[in-house]
Amino acid sequence: MPKVILVSTFPLPYPKIGSWTNMYRNYFESGQNQIDTIVCEAPENRFDGVKYALVKNTFWSKIRKKLQYYRVNYVDALLGEIKPNERYVIQFVDNYVLARHFHEKLVLKGLRQNCHVQFFYHGYEPFVPASGASGFFKEVDELILLTNESYKAHLAYYTVFPVRVSILYNGIDTSKFSKVNADEKHKIREDLGLKGDKVFVWCSQDRPKKGLAIVLDAWKSVSAKYPGHELLIIGTHKRGDFDNVRFVGKIPNDELPKYFQASDCYLFPTLCHEGFGLTLIEALNCGCHCIASEQGGVPEVLQFGKLGRLIEKPNFVSEWQTAMEDFIEGKDKPIVVENPVYTLQEWVKSMNVIIANAKNKLS
Template sequence: MKNKIRVLLSNLPLPFDQVGSWTFEFNYLLKQAPLFDYVLSPNPIQSDVFRYCKKRKWFKGAKLFKNKLLFSWIFRDYIRELVLIAKEGKPLQLLVVDDQALLYALAKFKPQLPDNSELIYYHHGHSIELSPMVMYRTDKVFFLTRLGYRESVICNNQFTPEVEIVGNGVSSEIFYPLSTEEKIRKRKLEGFGSSEILITWMANSRPVKGIHLFEKMIPALIELDPRIKIIIIGNAHHLKWKSDRLIQKGRLNPPQVAEILQVSDFYFFTSLWKEGFGLSLVEAIKCGNFIVSSRNGGIADVVGGYERVRFIEDPNIIASWITEFGNIISSDSWRDLDEKTRNSLFDFFSLKSWEDRIRNGLK
């Protein structure tokens, strides 16, 4: 008989039927051997396991009564369900995914849970600052990288929770490198020549992702070599700079993203904030791309032992990117993806390895 009841809590509906980041891996996890007894999220499809819980919005003046309204309004559904679950008489193990307001509410509520209940927070940013009350009542924090954990120790005067480094996971069935022959064949289908040098940039339109700087790089990048073409994925706003060597794809689903990354040569990761993980970075690596990236946040930990990478130490200086990239393509050595590296990419931050780390962290 199980000695605890495991509950997953999310402010996004799980399973999630739209394009997301960490939601894709939780969709995968929920399809595997049962791990959670209950899932509390705003998913209208309910069952014995999946319970509908909505995070309500603050209204004018509500924050004057913050603590009271966390329970009576904002997270009312979550608290109601936990009260019902607690009646089963066993300790609860709560895993809160990337919502510090929900973590705060549950830390306040924790004394009302059965004895030996645990509160675990899965942080999807880089570092985290916690108030003493939340810190003392949070039993464990899942971090994406060791760098994120270490910076959290620095930015908090004290840091008491147990820590697990769990990272993220990317599908090795969708994101994988092609053989040289298959890459040439797929390039032809996409309208690209075998000798062309394809650079991919992918993210949303937020300034912290660096699209405004990358747009300024494009003319200089194209000047470096007539074989260079640039593909942009995800940016919602078409760039002002126009060229037949610039292809803008808009938002794509994961299989479509993989098809582009598999025929690409370089992936530019121009993040200008303390990146928590960088799922797109892992997707590009798993497809065999040579990475040109800033070194912000946990990026260096994510790249790990992958050798096909160059870091830009001054990412806000556009000339730094142009100079480094010019040095890289001056030699054809960047084209080589040796067999050992190719074979290692299947397990590189795979969904299965991520699942194993989550299960181990919940023991």
């Protein structure tokens, strides 16, 4: 039976917030893990029931890492797990250069045919230029994308696209990110000191492409017209003076659910082609009405408007102002999912199907 090896450039479990590292944490703790070995640097703690092939983290390896030669350590650790007479499913996440180095080493050793290389890509648009794509398609056996829309973008970009593709939606722990009843919501609001009639929330890193400046500009007009409402900003510190805006700053992932559960409307004003939008589905499952940019994989995540309002022109402040005012005035009926969507259980099941199919191909 082929063995499955995950190559992670982050130590797993990873103590900090990270979308795909959180999903793998949930996967290894689900009791349904099909991965045999993790190649990574030594973590603070280890998952049970999985072997670790540790990447050296010596003084010289740190120097290599600074000089971008860190891939040598990962490839060496991975090759140490490859036996000539066995077959392997190898998973790489968002690091194509590492996958390429591994491919080259396997070819030299005459072992490439024994491995099925899966590349998990968490972006949206094709990242390998068309001029260099022929090499990529030889080095990777399967490309796992987040949405069908991303697949269509790849299909349209490459005139020749000879690679197996699978789709794996993100999944979250809906036992944590879930709706609460009206009494519980009121209690959470009291605990957080929220007094607004309607509470809007934005959550991300404060980078221009995340659209915070657009939302804050729109909020000035909204708050002036409707002063009884509140906007929560999670993930960044205070910038400027705004009425009825609370800057929460950075918080641990475990504290996010209560902020989403206390809110009424989640704002996702991305100004780039997001691969998926993890906080979007976290807020959605906590009962928030979602207003999001019609960009990248987001429309598919919101089922093309069935699960939230899509903003066709997200760079226009007036579009966000109108959408927020429509929600306050009741012109937009709140869209709240009745049952959990994009669950961890679905993600685990889909991951194991992808692994099983790869094993069958090698058998």
